[in-house]
Amino acid sequence: MKLLKNLYNYRELLKTNVKKDVGGKYKNSFLGVLWSFINPLLQIAVYAFVFQIIMRSNIENYAVYLCCALVPWQYFSSVVLRGAATIIDNGNIIKKVYFPREILPISIVTSEGINFLISTIIILGFVIVSGIGLSVNIFWYFLIVIIQYIISLGISFIVSSLSVYFRDLLHLLGVFMQLLFYATPIVYSAQDVPASFRWLLKINPMSYLIEGYRTIFYDKMPPNFQSLGIALLMGIVLCVIGYFVFRKLEKGFAEEI
Numbered sequence: 645m646k647l648l649k650n651l652y653n654y655r656e657l658l659k660t661n662v663k664k665d666v667g668g669k670y671k672n673s674f675l676g677v678l679w680s681f682i683n684p685l686l687q688i689a690v691y692a693f694v695f696q697i698i699m700r701s702n703i704e705n706y707a708v709y710l711c712c713a714l715v716p717w718q719y720f721s722s723v724v725l726r727g728a729a730t731i732i733d734n735g736n737i738i739k740k741v742y743f744p745r746e747i748l749p750i751s752i753v754t755s756e757g758i759n760f761l762i763s764t765i766i767i768l769g770f771v772i773v774s775g776i777g778l779s780v781n782i783f784w785y786f787l788i789v790i791i792q793y794i795i796s797l798g799i800s801f802i803v804s805s806l807s808v809y810f811r812d813l814l815h816l817l818g819v820f821m822q823l824l825f826y827a828t829p830i831v832y833s834a835q836d837v838p839a840s841f842r843w844l845l846k847i848n849p850m851s852y853l854i855e856g857y858r859t860i861f862y863d864k865m866p867p868n869f870q871s872l873g874i875a876l877l878m879g880i881v882l883c884v885i886g887y888f889v890f891r892k893l894e895k896g897f898a899e900e901i
Contacts, residue, residue, distance in 0.1 A: 654743055658747050658751060666758050716857050782861065849875045
């Protein structure tokens, strides 16, 4: 309740931060917002070439299959990596002005979420051009996005507060995200994972979400609601733990920065 009250009282600050972050991400860049499309398209081209042409993946419409997973993953990855540095990057403001510190990670998750909504146009373009087409099940997209937002927020609370005290975390997260990328069924199918390693998918909330996006866009079917329920439960737990950790550690932010 205190979090909600703070968000309401400082809603203009949150709005300004999000607007500034979204508008300033590609400020002074020649291509501007087009980078929201170019970056994922280049990655899709590289992975599609490696796994479909060189490694000869037998997945039909592999570029579409990859796109449905890679675009949501970029949202998650950006939130984790940018969220980890947000308190440190805003150290000068934290030392001078009082405001609820949780505004900072929430701003990152929200602004990156808006960028993700824009980037979803890429997925729509791929499924339409490939001939797969759209179905009414794409409306489940908003449910999956909300669950991903909750998960991302919980993780952002944790990494943003811990990195203030353990600066090496900023470097370790880069390596960890690379490992997690290959531990998530993005460039391969979850069915291809040996049974002895399936537990890795079960403890990884992004594996449930990736399958959800693929199901509604690539398979044009309703998502697995049991899997989404598990992901939502993980997100709620992460948010509760993350906010508790953040509130505990924020008292020393000014001294540590």
